[in-house]
Amino acid sequence: MGNPFEELNEVFVNRDVLNEEYQPDEILEREEEKQAYAGALRPITKQNAPNNIFLYGKTGVGKTVVTKYMLRKLNEQLAAEEADEVTTIWQNCRSLTSSYQVAVGLVNQLRETGEQLPDTGLPSQTVYRSLYEELEAIGGTILIVLDEIDAIGSDDDLLYELPRARANGKLEGTRVGVIGISNDYRFREQLSPQVKDTLCEKEITFSPYDATELRTILTHRAERALVEDTYDAAVINQCAALAAKDSGSARQAIELLREGGDIATERDGVITEQIIAEAQKNIERGKIKDAIKDLTVHGKHALLALSQLTEDTGGDVRTKEVYQFYEYLCEYNGTDPLVSDRLRDQLDDLAMLGFASKYEHNEGRRGGRYNTYESNQAVGVVQDVLVDIELPDERYRQQTL
Numbered sequence: 001m002g003n004p005f006e007e008l009n010e011v012f013v014n015r016d017v018l019n020e021e022y023q024p025d026e027i028l029e030r031e032e033e034k035q036a037y038a039g040a041l042r043p044i045t046k047q048n049a050p051n052n053i054f055l056y057g058k059t060g061v062g063k064t065v066v067t068k069y070m071l072r073k074l075n076e077q078l079a080a081e082e083a084d085e086v087t088t089i090w091q092n093c094r095s096l097t098s099s100y101q102v103a104v105g106l107v108n109q110l111r112e113t114g115e116q117l118p119d120t121g122l123p124s125q126t127v128y129r130s131l132y133e134e135l136e137a138i139g140g141t142i143l144i145v146l147d148e149i150d151a152i153g154s155d156d157d158l159l160y161e162l163p164r165a166r167a168n169g170k171l172e173g174t175r176v177g178v179i180g181i182s183n184d185y186r187f188r189e190q191l192s193p194q195v196k197d198t199l200c201e202k203e204i205t206f207s208p209y210d211a212t213e214l215r216t217i218l219t220h221r222a223e224r225a226l227v228e229d230t231y232d233a234a235v236i237n238q239c240a241a242l243a244a245k246d247s248g249s250a251r252q253a254i255e256l257l258r259e260g261g262d263i264a265t266e267r268d269g270v271i272t273e274q275i276i277a278e279a280q281k282n283i284e285r286g287k288i289k290d291a292i293k294d295l296t297v298h299g300k301h302a303l304l305a306l307s308q309l310t311e312d313t314g315g316d317v318r319t320k321e322v323y324q325f326y327e328y329l330c331e332y333n334g335t336d337p338l339v340s341d342r343l344r345d346q347l348d349d350l351a352m353l354g355f356a357s358k359y360e361h362n363e364g365r366r367g368g369r370y371n372t373y374e375s376n377q378a379v380g381v382v383q384d385v386l387v388d389i390e391l392p393d394e395r396y397r398q399q400t401l
């Protein structure tokens, strides 16, 4: 028997080209956005104060990749002119839900391990002072990129403070510009007028890609990632069309091609349209599993109970039946169950998230009004993900209920 690795039919020349972290040397199909970005960054090349820039667009439409590209090009330009390069600080704000946390995140990026600030407990002004000290120590022009800036919510005074730091005498030798990135347009709308005026000094909107644009981006990647003749134009078109129809996200299109490549490598080394259809199903299944993992502990118990009952009864499960099994399941696993009204909320949430369907019944005076639920997920899939929750075996279940 040969080495199992030799049995694979490799389709990739360089699979990393289809990875999220890959930095393409060319940005395609974003000419207008690059122009607008260059315009917004231009004062820096003239030794003037930087603008603040706000980028908005749905997920996967190139906000990050274009920003990284533009910052690289900016420094290349400055180096060519023998001017001082700018310093960039990239802060993802995903789990940072206040100005305090973002400021601490920034300080800690700039400090050694032993000198980190605590996540809570200091007065905000102390944290801001530390931040200004760190920025002043770097000097020159500093661009602070706040990715997923919407996480900061309404606690946005850092976004007021930072751009005004120099005007307010907090910084002397340093110029700071903020680049905020978001895929939530409501965030921009809810900003206080003063913050909006400064942060959104220059705004660049990234629209979803259409199928033609995605085809260009994908073709360029495929030429660098895949062995010739392991795919054809129809496969590229299919990935582009599926992603354009769903989200307009280049990430989704690239992911489809990568997953297709993985499947083909385990088969006969050719990516076909059928394989891309399979890849799409795999990715969707993966997303469902991730979403189940993200449910609250009660959401998980409720979903497991509902999917088991859906399988046992064929669907249309009444709330009180779900409750009975849910309560039992919680106790079996050592979790305190919610009261039945709160379980109803959990079931409504599951329906809203697409995990379950809810049916409203009204049988007039005789039967009254009631709801039934049905799980859209097979109990096997749910149980595969929720390995921590034990489902008692059927005989035991029948006896107990």
Ligand SMILES: Nc1ncnc2c1ncn2[C@@H]1O[C@H](COP(=O)(O)OP(=O)(O)OP(=O)(O)O)[C@@H](O)[C@H]1O
Binding pocket: 019, 020, 021, 022, 023, 024, 026, 027, 028, 029, 030, 057, 058, 059, 060, 061, 062, 063, 064, 065, 066, 182, 183, 217, 250, 251, 254
């Ligand atoms: N115009 C483009 N040319 C080449 N690659 C692109 C282009 N646009 C997006 N990509 C690729 O698509 C993927 C997603 O892009 P990116 O991370 O920039 O999206 P985003 O808008 O920042 O999304 P999110 O809001 O989810 O962070 C990356 O792998 C990126 O390299």
